[in-house]
Amino acid sequence: MHRVRLPALMDKVMSAADAALLIEDGMTVGMSGFTRAGEAKAVPQALAERARLQPLQITLMTGASLGNDLDKQLTEAGVLARRMPFQVDSTLRKAINDGSVMFIDQHLSETVEQLRNHQLKLPDIAVIEAVAITEQGHIVPTTSVGNSASFAIFAKRIIVEINMAHNPNLEGLHDIYIPTYRPTRTPIPLTDVQQRIGTPAIAIDPAKIAAIVITNQPDSPSTVLPPDAETQGIADHLIEFFKAEVTAGRMTNELGPLQAGIGSIANAVMCGLIDSPFENLSMYSEVLQDSTFDLIDAGKLRFASGSSITLSGRRNADVFGNLDKYKDKLVLRPQEISNHPEVVRRLGIIGINTALEFDIYGNVNSTHVGGTKMMNGIGGSGDFARNAHLAIFVTKSIAKAGAISSVVPMVSHVDHTEHDVDILVTEQGLADLRGLAPRERARAIIENCVHPDFRAPLQDYFDRACAKGGHTPHLLREAMSWHINLEECGRMLAS
Amino acid sequence: MHRVRLPALMDKVMSAADAALLIEDGMTVGMSGFTRAGEAKAVPQALAERARLQPLQITLMTGASLGNDLDKQLTEAGVLARRMPFQVDSTLRKAINDGSVMFIDQHLSETVEQLRNHQLKLPDIAVIEAVAITEQGHIVPTTSVGNSASFAIFAKRIIVEINMAHNPNLEGLHDIYIPTYRPTRTPIPLTDVQQRIGTPAIAIDPAKIAAIVITNQPDSPSTVLPPDAETQGIADHLIEFFKAEVTAGRMTNELGPLQAGIGSIANAVMCGLIDSPFENLSMYSEVLQDSTFDLIDAGKLRFASGSSITLSGRRNADVFGNLDKYKDKLVLRPQEISNHPEVVRRLGIIGINTALEFDIYGNVNSTHVGGTKMMNGIGGSGDFARNAHLAIFVTKSIAKAGAISSVVPMVSHVDHTEHDVDILVTEQGLADLRGLAPRERARAIIENCVHPDFRAPLQDYFDRACAKGGHTPHLLREAMSWHINLEECGRMLAS
Numbered sequence: 001m002h003r004v005r006l007p008a009l010m011d012k013v014m015s016a017a018d019a020a021l022l023i024e025d026g027m028t029v030g031m032s033g034f035t036r037a038g039e040a041k042a043v044p045q046a047l048a049e050r051a052r053l054q055p056l057q058i059t060l061m062t063g064a065s066l067g068n069d070l071d072k073q074l075t076e077a078g079v080l081a082r083r084m085p086f087q088v089d090s091t092l093r094k095a096i097n098d099g100s101v102m103f104i105d106q107h108l109s110e111t112v113e114q115l116r117n118h119q120l121k122l123p124d125i126a127v128i129e130a131v132a133i134t135e136q137g138h139i140v141p142t143t144s145v146g147n148s149a150s151f152a153i154f155a156k157r158i159i160v161e162i163n164m165a166h167n168p169n170l171e172g173l174h175d176i177y178i179p180t181y182r183p184t185r186t187p188i189p190l191t192d193v194q195q196r197i198g199t200p201a202i203a204i205d206p207a208k209i210a211a212i213v214i215t216n217q218p219d220s221p222s223t224v225l226p227p228d229a230e231t232q233g234i235a236d237h238l239i240e241f242f243k244a245e246v247t248a249g250r251m252t253n254e255l256g257p258l259q260a261g262i263g264s265i266a267n268a269v270m271c272g273l274i275d276s277p278f279e280n281l282s283m284y285s286e287v288l289q290d291s292t293f294d295l296i297d298a299g300k301l302r303f304a305s306g307s308s309i310t311l312s313g314r315r316n317a318d319v320f321g322n323l324d325k326y327k328d329k330l331v332l333r334p335q336e337i338s339n340h341p342e343v344v345r346r347l348g349i350i351g352i353n354t355a356l357e358f359d360i361y362g363n364v365n366s367t368h369v370g371g372t373k374m375m376n377g378i379g380g381s382g383d384f385a386r387n388a389h390l391a392i393f394v395t396k397s398i399a400k401a402g403a404i405s406s407v408v409p410m411v412s413h414v415d416h417t418e419h420d421v422d423i424l425v426t427e428q429g430l431a432d433l434r435g436l437a438p439r440e441r442a443r444a445i446i447e448n449c450v451h452p453d454f455r456a457p458l459q460d461y462f463d464r465a466c467a468k469g470g471h472t473p474h475l476l477r478e479a480m481s482w483h484i485n486l487e488e489c490g491r492m493l494a495s
Numbered sequence: 496m497h498r499v500r501l502p503a504l505m506d507k508v509m510s511a512a513d514a515a516l517l518i519e520d521g522m523t524v525g526m527s528g529f530t531r532a533g534e535a536k537a538v539p540q541a542l543a544e545r546a547r548l549q550p551l552q553i554t555l556m557t558g559a560s561l562g563n564d565l566d567k568q569l570t571e572a573g574v575l576a577r578r579m580p581f582q583v584d585s586t587l588r589k590a591i592n593d594g595s596v597m598f599i600d601q602h603l604s605e606t607v608e609q610l611r612n613h614q615l616k617l618p619d620i621a622v623i624e625a626v627a628i629t630e631q632g633h634i635v636p637t638t639s640v641g642n643s644a645s646f647a648i649f650a651k652r653i654i655v656e657i658n659m660a661h662n663p664n665l666e667g668l669h670d671i672y673i674p675t676y677r678p679t680r681t682p683i684p685l686t687d688v689q690q691r692i693g694t695p696a697i698a699i700d701p702a703k704i705a706a707i708v709i710t711n712q713p714d715s716p717s718t719v720l721p722p723d724a725e726t727q728g729i730a731d732h733l734i735e736f737f738k739a740e741v742t743a744g745r746m747t748n749e750l751g752p753l754q755a756g757i758g759s760i761a762n763a764v765m766c767g768l769i770d771s772p773f774e775n776l777s778m779y780s781e782v783l784q785d786s787t788f789d790l791i792d793a794g795k796l797r798f799a800s801g802s803s804i805t806l807s808g809r810r811n812a813d814v815f816g817n818l819d820k821y822k823d824k825l826v827l828r829p830q831e832i833s834n835h836p837e838v839v840r841r842l843g844i845i846g847i848n849t850a851l852e853f854d855i856y857g858n859v860n861s862t863h864v865g866g867t868k869m870m871n872g873i874g875g876s877g878d879f880a881r882n883a884h885l886a887i888f889v890t891k892s893i894a895k896a897g898a899i900s901s902v903v904p905m906v907s908h909v910d911h912t913e914h915d916v917d918i919l920v921t922e923q924g925l926a927d928l929r930g931l932a933p934r935e936r937a938r939a940i941i942e943n944c945v946h947p948d949f950r951a952p953l954q955d956y957f958d959r960a961c962a963k964g965g966h967t968p969h970l971l972r973e974a975m976s977w978h979i980n981l982e983e984c985g986r987m988l989a990s
Contacts, residue, residue: 082932096966102932103966107914117843117884118745119917119929182843182884183751187682250613256678341882342837348612348677363909371905371974372965378914386881387836389612389677410866412971414858414909419602419873422614434614437577437597470867471591471598476907476979479866480971487971 003162004212006137012212016042019159019211023047023125025056030123030151033070034063034335035262035287036088036222037308038144040127040161042215044070048077057081061123063146063307063335064108064286064379065089067220075101084120085111086377097373105367108286108380109339112150116181125210126155128202129163131170137206138199141174142166143219144308145332149176149202157210164216169323174332176202190343193257193282194303196331221313224289227268230396233427234265235272238352238392241423241430242278253277257284259344259384260291261353262310265394267291269352274298284349286338286380288330290315296329305331307338339383351384355393355416357406358424358449360442360462361472362433364393364416370483371412378415385420397426397451403491405454407445409461410479418472424449438472457493498657499707501632507707511537514654514706518542518620520551525618525646528565529558529830530757530782531583531717532803533639535622535656537710539565543572552576556618558641558802558830559603559781559874560584562715570596579615580606581872592868600862603781603875604834607645611676620705621650623697624658626665632701633694636669637661638714639803640827644671644697652705659711664818669827671697685838688752688777689798691826716808719784722763725891728922729760730767733847733887736918736925737773748772752779754839754879755786756848757805760889762786764847769793779844781833781875783825785810791824800826802833834878846879850888850911852901853919853944855937855957856967857928859888859911865978866907873910880915892921892946898986900949902940904956905974913967919944933967952988 004010020043023029033039039062048070050056059082060074071089074080083092085106096103106114114120128148132140141148142163152158177198180186189197227235245251255278260266270291273281283292283304290312295301309332311319319326337343344351355364356375366381367374385391393416395406406426418438424431429448433441442462450458465473482492499505515538518524528534534557543565545551554577555569566584569575578587580601591598601609609615623643627635636643637658647653672693675681684692722730740746750773755761765786768776778787778799785807790796804827806814814821832838839846850859851870861876862869880886888911890901901921913933919926924943928936937957945953960968977987 098964099934099961099968102935104930104932105914105966110914113840114929118743121930182841184686185841185843186686187684187837187841189682191679191681248613341840342682345608345836346677346680346682348680368965368967370965371971372960372963372967372969374966382881382912382914386877412969413967415912415914417877417910417912419600419605419877419910434609435599435616437599439594440597465867466594468867469593470863470865471600471869472863472867472908473594474867474907476866476975476982480974484971 003132003168005135006133006206009133009137009206009209009212012209013214014211016046016213019043019213020046020050022157022159022210023058027124028059028061028121030061030126030147030155032063032128032141032144032146032148033066034144034146034308035310036065036067036220037310038129038142038219039066039068039070040129041068041217042161042213043127043159044074048073048079051077051079061111061147061151063144063148068217086379088376093374103374105374105377107378107382108335109341109383112147112336115150115154123151123155125157125159126151127159127161128152129161131166131168133160134201137209138201138203140171140201142170145174145176145334146307147335149178149334152202152204153178156208158204158208159211159213160209161213161215164214165218167320167323172200173327173330174200176334177337188337188340188342191346193284193305193347194331221316222289222310224267224312225264227271230427231265231268234394234425235269237425237430238269239272239276254280256348256350256389257282259285259349259351261379261381262287262289263354265354266352269394270295274300284347286335293319293326296326303329305333305338307333307335339380341383341387344384345387348389349384350390350392351388352392352394353381353385355395357408357411358393359408359411360445360458361438362418362421362424362441362445363411363414364421365411365413366415368413370487382416385416390422391420392423392425393421394425397428397449402453404486405451405492407450407454407458408482409458410474412480412483439466498627498663500630501628501701504628504632504701504704504707507704508709509706511541511708514538514708515541515545517652517654517705518553522619523554523556523616525556525621525642525650527558527623527636527639527641527643528561529639529641529803530805531560531562531715532805533624533637533714534561534563534565535624536563536712537656537708538622538654539569543568543574546572546574556606556642556646558639558643563712581874583871588869598869600869600872602873602877603830604836604878607642607831610645610649618646618650620652620654621646622654622656623647624656626661626663628655629696632704633696633698635666635696637665640669640671640829641802642830644673644829647697647699648673651703653699653703654706654708655704656708656710659709660713662815662818667695668822668825669695671829672832683832683835683837686841688779688800688842689826716811717784717805719762719807720759722766725922726760726763729889729920730764732920732925733764734767734771749775751843751845751884752777754780754844754846756874756876757782757784758849760849761847764889765790769795779842781830788814788821791821798824800828800833802828802830834875836878836882839879840882843884844879845885845887846883847887847889848876848880850890852903852906853888854903854906855940855953856933857913857916857919857936857940858906858909859916860906860908861910863908865982877911880911885917886915887918887920888916889920892923892944897948899981900946900987902945902949902953903977904953905969907975907978934961
């Protein structure tokens with residue numbers, strides 16, 4: 001079989017159920033998978049099945065979110081004691097919020113750094129999806145790299161899932177670079193989005209490969225929604241802003257390397273660039289979505305660097321069936337590198353991420369509904385926003401048919417502080433916060449981003465807070481009142 | 496005069512009052528000065544004097560805080576329309592909090608990056624304190640580098656204050672490195688705290704030097720207080736923790752490059768290392784305080800890299816009078832480099848910074864009293880904490896004779912999120928938050944860091960919040976009640 005090219009490993013081929021037996025109660029397990037792409041599929045399913053009969057619990061680390069309802073199956077089977085660093089599953093979310101699964105919400109660039117420093121327990125075993133194992137016994141990932149390389153390096157044993165559903169031509173797409181150990185760490189040599197600095201496969205001692213499982217199951221399609229009037233409005237405001245930046249001489253017509261968070265709004269913004277005047281664009285992002293390939297097809301995007309490819313059903317066959325068409329314009333990197341502060345700062349990324357809510361001073365909540373309930377996790381937004389050339393956060397100005405304003409007096413949870421947020425955009429407009437003091441930020445945000453139904457109440461809050469004083473004026477008795485109203489009456493404001 | 500070694504510049508020597516006339520109403524002015532060290536002194540004083548008769552307003556950018564009551568004088572004279580990126584003056588603080596001065600509170604590594612990208616208005620004029628101007632017309636800074644190099648490079652005109660009160664032997668201490676422009680920026684080549692990567696003086700076109708003012712006024716002495724029982728307790732807990740890290744094999748006996756924020760607590764912690772078992776220590780910090788030199792004298796510290804030297808009156812004559820004794824163990828860098836995320840992440844800094852308050856989930860407020868009133872600014876704490884090997888925050892568990900608990904249900908302002916905080920220390924004990932979920936963090940913090948008077952009420956809040964649920968359990972109606980009590984009754988809890 002040309003997918004396992006080191007013959008000595010052929011006797012490691014076994015069923016998923018047998019391989020799953022290598023995972024024992026109490027273990028820490030590192031699995032491939034990033035934004036529902038390239039996750040190991042059969043072994044976690046087998047593990048969940050076994051756990052239904054014979055209870056066991058593990059700490060599960062991944063790159064980011066898993067597809068194929070794996071987090072749901074593992075949660076329902078009671079397998080997850082601890083989970084990091086990101087997830088998007090509604091069943092797991094419920095378990096996190098009722099306190100039955102301990103979720104460690106991390107900057108996506110930091111998990112393997114903490115492992116490398118032994119600040120987190122190293123994985124006992126890694127489960128990595130691959131398109132092939134090379135002649136040297138090295139692992140060629142599939143549609144994501146995520147944390148797979150470091151998990152495989154750190155784990156004592158590795159289970160490889162060879163997924164026949166993936167195009168073997170994915171080989172050559174990956175660039176595996178692992179930072180050297182401190183105190184003799186050297187600079188990450190990456191100075192351009194298209195530069196290759198590593199190896200095409202994950203170099204490990206093949207003796208660590210304890211099992212090989214052959215699978216044939218596709219990635220889950222992305223759940224991105226098509227652009228609507230509001231997301232189109234957000235895209236339009238942002239493109240006008242970029243045009244003004246070019247006119248002001250702060251960017252060229254190539255903009256800068258673009259990063260777009262996962263999800264419908266960021267995808268819509270990227271789609272908006274198709275009909276823009278900008279040319280020869282590049283991406284340095286985590287996830288490459290449909291919009292990446294739409295931009296390539298439109299001749300707008302010269303190169304895209306990511307850690308995963310997550311496509312809709314429509315786009316999937318199209319891209320992976322014609323991979324040669326795209327291959328020289330793509331690279332997939334470990335998430336430590338795709339999100340690395342050193343590289344983000346050096347390249348001058350334009351980071352576009354989605355906010356759950358933001359407040360009149362520009363603090364952003366990306367994670368916690370009502371200050372308490374985890375939605376997904378901070379993901380890579382902090383990796384990018386802190387060091388970006390432009391840290392942009394986007395959201396629709398209202399939610400739940402107007403019951404909720406996405407702009408509030410004080411956010412109920414802070415993921416990105418006022419110091420790290422440059423630009424806020426809703427379908428109402430764009431607030432440019434660069435170089436502004438808090439009172440000035442509030443004026444720009446209330447004027448530009450707030451839905452008309454909430455503008456007067458926010459202005460009133462701000463005016464009364466200013467009368468009381470402070471660098472960042474607030475009325476502590478009222479600061480959370482909109483969230484309390486929502487919790488107690490189902491609306492932020494009495495109608 | 497050997498202090499101005501380019502003879503053509505001698506005719507630029509003038510009085511401070513004449514030089515100050517170069518600063519016009521509405522200008523943006525970049526001045527030297529970082530942690531009350533190396534600030535231009537005579538020109539801002541002359542500017543304040545002039546403004547009392549002839550009102551004018553400027554935007555003032557510095558490295559960080561100024562000494563010699565300059566911010567007070569400039570505020571009282573009505574000179575400051577806008578001020579960035581940091582300050583510590585009580586008069587200016589009042590003006591910031593009543594809204595009469597617009598203060599832009601920034602990560603100290605980011606100001607010049609935003610200038611370089613034209614996201615802030617470039618300084619019209621720079622005012623830089625120097626020990627000398629070289630034969631090439633380059634500027635040799637004094638006791639701080641701060642943002643002086645980039646201000647001098649960006650400004651159209653430069654006023655140099657040659658301060659005769661500084662030891663001319665400071666020349667050779669500085670290492671001026673300026674990152675190259677995007678999109679062709681290269682890695683910062685620094686891989687060791689003691690490495691020199693730049694030039695000993697600020698290279699500018701000497702034709703930009705519009706005025707030279709000769710001064711003779713020392714830096715203000717630091718206001719650091721000697722260690723007390725509480726700061727000693729904090730130091731003791733931290734040293735025990737470091738010992739355990741060494742035992743666990745996560746650090747060597749040399750620890751890692753240390754960063755310590757300005758102020759009495761961080762200084763006391765560093766002093767605590769004198770009697771520790773650790774050897775061959777190094778610092779990669781912003782400000783070098785008395786403790787740095789105490790550690791060198793004790794044979795504990797092999798090298799210290801900073802952006803400024805700020806000493807007590809006692810230590811000042813001692814260090815600067817015997818500079819040869821220390822010079823090969825010191826380097827002063829631009830604050831963009833001393834605080835650069837790329838370097839901080841590469842070197843694996845142990846960052847020790849002071850919190851104003853933190854909450855049971857480990858979010859840290861470094862800046863805002865009662866969520867509204869600015870104290871000083873975030874300074875470099877965010878530059879270090881986000882990318883440090885260990886992000887440590889320290890504070891005394893109570894303030895104002897027990898009216899205030901430094902540990903609260905929810906912080907009233909967030910500067911450092913749960914994602915960026917590894918270790919919290921008060922005199923009560925140390926909470927190691929690495930790898931913990933929020934509910935686990937709360938247990939560690941309540942058990943270890945809280946003053947006994949506040950432990951039961953915090954535990955009660957946490958228990959009731961957990962009963963309600965959520966990944967980060969909170970009761971929004973009570974979350975800020977301690978701050979509201981303080982504001983309204985002078986105490987966080989009824990006594």
